[in-house]
Amino acid sequence: MTDNVEILRYTAFTHDPEGGNPAGIVLDAGTLSDDEMLALAAKVGYSETAFLTARDDERRAFQVRYFAPSAEVAFCGHATIATAVALAERLGTGPLLFDTRAGEIAVETEIVDDVLRATLTSVPTRSRPAEEKALDETLAALGWSRDDLDPAFPPHVAFGGNDHLTLAAATRERLADLDYDFDRLKALMEREGWTTVNLFWRESDERFHARNPFPVGGVVEDPATGAAAAAFGGYLRTLGLGSAEFTVIQGVDMGRPSTLTVSIAAPDGRSRVSGGAVVIQDA
Template sequence: MTSNVEVLRYTAFTHDPAGGNPAGIVLDARELSDGEMLEIAAEVGYSETAFVTERDDEGRTFRVRYFAPAAEIDFCGHATIATAVVLAERLGTGRLLFDTDAGRITVDTEIDDDTLRATLTSVPTRSRPAGEEELAEALAALGWSRGDLDPAFPPHVAFGGVEHLVLAAASRERLADLDYDFEALRSVMTRHGWTTVNLFWRESDERFHARNPFPVGGVVEDPATGAAAAAFGGYLRVLGTGSDEFTVIQGVDMGRPSTLKVSIASQDGRTRVGGGAVPLEVSGGGHTSSYE
């Protein structure tokens, strides 16, 4: 059955096919089993593929599931943006509702300067200080020391649909030099239930640089991570620091620059994360060098 399934390929948080984070999109997955969706995601090879498994009669509410090459993920931000752009191209702009394993996600689509953009509103966010054991295990797997961290931003575990360990690099050079133990970090993250590790460096209160290892999904690194950006907004809200609106620059060190526009979590604990998405012209499975 999987050989007959149409998989669209878009890259999110960019308007350039050479940038952003690629996502697979299956608009009609009603007849696919869990195993078949996982098989398709592995064949596509991107960090996530989104599967639309149900839609309401009016066509604006959808059940969406996300599969990485190695596992199902409760929520994926970049695949949400890509799927919303694809649906808006077919249905027209406006509000879409995605029912995910993490909860209902509202996505607003619009034309901005002749470009189609989507902005998701996350489920309520939360953030807590990372435990000493959690931190020590993660730093060891990353090959980082406590001196590599920016003391202005305490390590946290933040949630914006899925959980992420959040660590602030003391310098841009430390962030750029990422060479971690894949199996060791995957083991640590699996034990603690983290989807990615959100490594970031503050250029200013309005501009952050980020990298997101994703070994639990079978992926070395994500070039753009909307779920982590949503959780990061919640993290900054808990700390009471930063600007209400900021930009996350990601993927630069991978050669796939991405731009995520973020509005810090509101009083109800939700974060808005927006960006564009464009189609990819690829052949075969669409694998890139960032995947194991």
């Protein structure tokens, strides 16, 4: 039975309850089945809900699974940040270790300028060129053409816990005008094993704008995607582009502005993704 399960609701990569990406959090999910977790995630309706299926508070180590409304995902960045902030509020700041289906994720929580922030270190990232056929099918589903892409950033499939097709828009206007074929893109993404399509526009080497369609999770778009930001760090590192530390602005076109700070943490391409999270008071 799930009627008595306590579900926390936070929004990540913001300090404003009206911004960021909302996430559900279940801190005591050890007795829940897969079907029950999926049903709860669908009931919550956010892009992901995090479930702590095992916990060792003394070691600050936790087993975490992530469910979207229609599927489980191996890793979710914004729900990781939200969960880390919720735990730090209860256990105190310091290091946390999350055992996820993508691998172990170290998270550091700290107070910066009187604000609680969390920084996750991803699994090793990697990036490879996208296949031409899949790229053409994606552009058709988006209603884009190759002329809409920035040739300075080749299309890749980037990994930072999940695979994300990564496409650079040639203009901010192209990025803002997003109206895609949900079912067509979902079927393609399921076939290719992509979690989101990370669409971005380069404002500068230190500042990028992003949008992330997420139809495979039953969600039109993610307001902030930490896993895609981690993968994007690996993408830029592979290509030798951008800066070693940069900001991703996401959610603006949805009315939920989010700020993700990304840096390359290690020679193996692990990315560090930082942000805050706050309780959604009226949830």
